[in-house]
Amino acid sequence: MAEMDVHSVLGLNMDSGSMEDAILNNATIADSWKGVYLTVKWMQVVTTLFSILASVAFIVYAVVRRVVKSAEVRPFFYLTVSDLLLAICWLIGAVVYRKSVCSRNPACYNIQAVAQMLYISTFFYTLNYIWELGKSLKRKLDNDLHKITSTERNIGRAAIILSSVVPAVLTVPTLYFGNKMECYGNSTHPHSCLVVNAGSLVTLDPQAYTNGTCKIIHLYSTSVFLCVFFLTATSMLVYVCVALRGYYTNDKGWTAINVMKMSLLLYLAIFFFSSVAAALLTILKLFDHEEKNELYKVLYYIQAFTAMSQGFLNCLAYWFIQQRLQCLNENSSHDMGTQTPLLSSQKRQYASTQIATNCALRPDMSSF
Template identity: 35%
Template sequence: MATLSVIGSSSLIAYAVFQNIQKSPEIRPLFYLSFSDLLLGICWLTEALLYGTSAANKDIVCYNLQAVGQIFYISSFLYTVNYIWYLYKELRMRHNQSGQSTFPLVIDYTCHVGQIAIILSSLIPLLLMIPVFCLGNVSECFHNFSQSHRCILMYSPPSVVAELPSANTSVCSTLYFYGITIFLTTFLLSLLTIVVLLIQAQTLYKKFVKSTGFLGSEQWAVIHIVEQRVRFYPVAFSCCWGPAVILMIMKLTKPQDMKLHMVLCVLQALTASSQGLLNCGVYSWTQYKFYQLKQQARRDADTQTPLLCSQKRFYSRGLDTVESTLGFATSPPPFFETVILEHPGTRTIPH
């Protein structure tokens, strides 16, 4: 699963680089999310390969790899929230544009907020995990860390070693609960934020559907794909990290059902390491649907009468196209080009 996650996240990164769209406002948060998934997959793959070897200082390497992985857990949570927030802002911006033009200052403000959010998504996890690196290595919490599958588990109880002073054992136990608390807190806050954005986006999309204004068919395709991504990315996020969160809660409550504990361990291995693969699948599928909708819109445009086609060319030459800085890499045509009524069977008329 770690290998598939590496392949999926690498595919998204390669697509963004080869298309030279990694700096676009829509792709940037997804690019950093994929990069975080890639590094997390590499960490998991390294731990799995290291587990079957007898390398020197294996305990130290396993402990620090786990701490690095925790940084990428939290980063992936924050980058997911950042991407969902951008999709919601994109939907809201297009809703505002359907009624009136958007001020450039508002667009610039949104871009600056997105850039700050990306920086904080990288900085906050690193600051949160500094105690695990510093205190954990000083207190030698890495003893026996590669034993009993601890190298390949997300969170493992601290080892109880007779050679360690009781003070060091206490520090290691505190760091263990600190790591679980940080993981659960960031996940629950991220999930709550995503749910709020999802509800707001659904409400906004319903306003689009009930709107009396008329939008072009390709513009409707863009809006529909944004709405789909707002729904599908939270589903992928919950499927990836749901079993791991339940398992962490069980470790804190110390239940007696060991069969359920083993089932959740297997599910965690299958889901937590698949985020890069699922994100790649969601983006690829929605891109495929977007191109399908665009092709359908172009086929509908081919059925126009010669008079309407000539009028469309006249309006296209006579007016300057205004492209939104928050548009997709495959940006839709301007709002003034083609306008289609919502009811099926209606004619396409120029604005």
């Protein structure tokens, strides 16, 4: 009688046979994905460690050399700090991961919420750095390296502050109402702490929530992630296209133009490389909650590698660009001391070839 009462209260009109089949079916599906989740976990551990090491190396160097306040270094410094915090958060998620969880796990819910906040923060910091990079490189092209107005400084400081404040404000409802209403959803699922949930928290099926508020929180957090991604992606594309168009119309130094193109396009490529898989998975989960499609496995592997590598790739790109700029400065100084000056067109040709031939990628940290 007690069992029948429970079933009647829950509104379940399922016989014992169908219940057993459903349980076995769910168990079979879970077992088939355990290998995927375990692989994602170790990929997450390895890639986050690389990002942490690269980010810490740059942060320590920037602090020791006291270049954090530099107009060119400061935006990238804060981007690196944000990448570091994100990598640490996802490393914690991989450590907390278990193959099976027998009880509701609010820790994973909060880890994913904080990770999403930091992930969004990296979007804003990347946009800010690309914007600052374009202005800085334009000043170098115009031979006006020291012309930074107080208005530009104030805008830069405000952008850095807002890049952290806005994601935090957007995440407050998810953390506050989610914990108050215990909107942990399917946080009992084995992969609830892994990066595969970036953008959609730990929810597989919104119907698992017991009240409308939790469904709204899930939809809110997912919408915030996608809106911020498309907003920052569109802004970066528009800015880079406008900037490159302006550089093409300027006939001062082909080598400088090549460096500008390379730096802007490189950071833009890293942004899309690190975030497209997460955005695509978030969109797919809005329409397919069961994750039975084999496409999920491919995207999980891609996301575990790309999203986790963001900090490492950003630091690598920064070092690469600084080496190119150092080579450009060395070639310019050498050309100025030449007793037989070349024609203007020959100088541009000579400088562009020197970058490719004589400027090897030397591990000279002074370029930072």
